[in-house]
Amino acid sequence: GDRVIAVEEHIATEGFLAAAHTFEVVPGDRDEIDLMRVVETTEPMRSALTDLEARLATMDAIGQDMALLSLNAPGVQPYPARDAVPLARTVNDSLAEIVRRHPTRFGALGTVAPQDPTAAAAEVERIMSQLRLSGLMINSHTAGHYLDEPQFAPLLDAAESAHAPLYLHPRFPSMLRQYERYGLQGPIWGYQAEAGLHAMRLILSGVLDRNPDLTIVLGHLGEGIPYWLKRINNRHAFMARTAGTAGSIRPLELTPSEYFRRNFVITTSGMTDPRVLELAFDAIGEDRIMFAIDAPYEDPEETINFLRDTPLSAAQRSNLSHATAERVFGLRES
Ligand code: GRE
Numbered sequence: 001g002d003r004v005i006a007v008e009e010h011i012a013t014e015g016f017l018a019a020a021h022t023f024e025v026v027p028g029d030r031d032e033i034d035l036m037r038v039v040e041t042t043e044p045m046r047s048a049l050t051d052l053e054a055r056l057a058t059m060d061a062i063g064q065d066m067a068l069l070s071l072n073a074p075g076v077q078p079y080p081a082r083d084a085v086p087l088a089r090t091v092n093d094s095l096a097e098i099v100r101r102h103p104t105r106f107g108a109l110g111t112v113a114p115q116d117p118t119a120a121a122a123e124v125e126r127i128m129s130q131l132r133l134s135g136l137m138i139n140s141h142t143a144g145h146y147l148d149e150p151q152f153a154p155l156l157d158a159a160e161s162a163h164a165p166l167y168l169h170p171r172f173p174s175m176l177r178q179y180e181r182y183g184l185q186g187p188i189w190g191y192q193a194e195a196g197l198h199a200m201r202l203i204l205s206g207v208l209d210r211n212p213d214l215t216i217v218l219g220h221l222g223e224g225i226p227y228w229l230k231r232i233n234n235r236h237a238f239m240a241r242t243a244g245t246a247g248s249i250r251p252l253e254l255t256p257s258e259y260f261r262r263n264f265v266i267t268t269s270g271m272t273d274p275r276v277l278e279l280a281f282d283a284i285g286e287d288r289i290m291f292a293i294d295a296p297y298e299d300p301e302e303t304i305n306f307l308r309d310t311p312l313s314a315a316q317r318s319n320l321s322h323a324t325a326e327r328v329f330g331l332r333e334s
């Protein structure tokens, strides 16, 4: 069958766990870190995040050729820059070592600390040219700040010029108080609301006019955007026409859906409904969806069965299972 590459596969390095769990946490991030420290230290999740031999055995068992690894969310972003910047470097060195040891089985997305945009920009350069990783993952907001804000321009410029795809992964929403009941903060709803908001800020702010070659990757089949895309276009045009720049509407060179189809690539992480996949293919295009499991949070066997059983054309199947990931992340077979 087709080569299978999964592109949102989370790990924690021992170095990360030992250091991050001692750091002071940015005030608004306390609840999320209290939860993630339980997840990261309690079996079986701890082993699932750290044991790469077990990961390889599972990959072999289900017929998964490759995993694109990334640090467990929210990574280094909840910590003061003085701690987060060196920790990101250490994590990236570890990821590069894993890829060197298993070049046919693992690729990796580097991590950066947007808290210090200049250091983050330099780290993007190191991730791509020295460590030869496949891009970077940023876990949505950093202390309530979003990547369309002007202080992050050097980071986006660096990602664009190094051809580093930026995987925008969810985390707890920044407006946490409104989500703090019933588990709404997490993957039930808040993750998608947060990452979808972040992606819409990138689209509507005009940063993609400034950085037209930036590639942004979204999990969860586009964090709701494919479902809303026609209305987003239609209402953006309506608001621009009737309100002008009132309500902070920005004039854009393209329509929202044109940015979505030009600058975004999405993945199937956590999404196994064939009808939603079909809708997403229509919204973004046949060569812009990649397979992802979201290990260790989702069941690898169930997810791979979805890939095998979902009705697809031959081109869609090949793109989804490996070809788009090979193109976007530069993952080759040898
Ligand atoms: C995810 O990445 O989907 C995830 C987490 C943490 C808890 C649950 C979950 O990062 O689904």
Ligand code: ZN
Pocket (backbone or CB within 6 Å): 008, 010, 169, 219, 269, 294
């Ligand atoms: Zn994930």
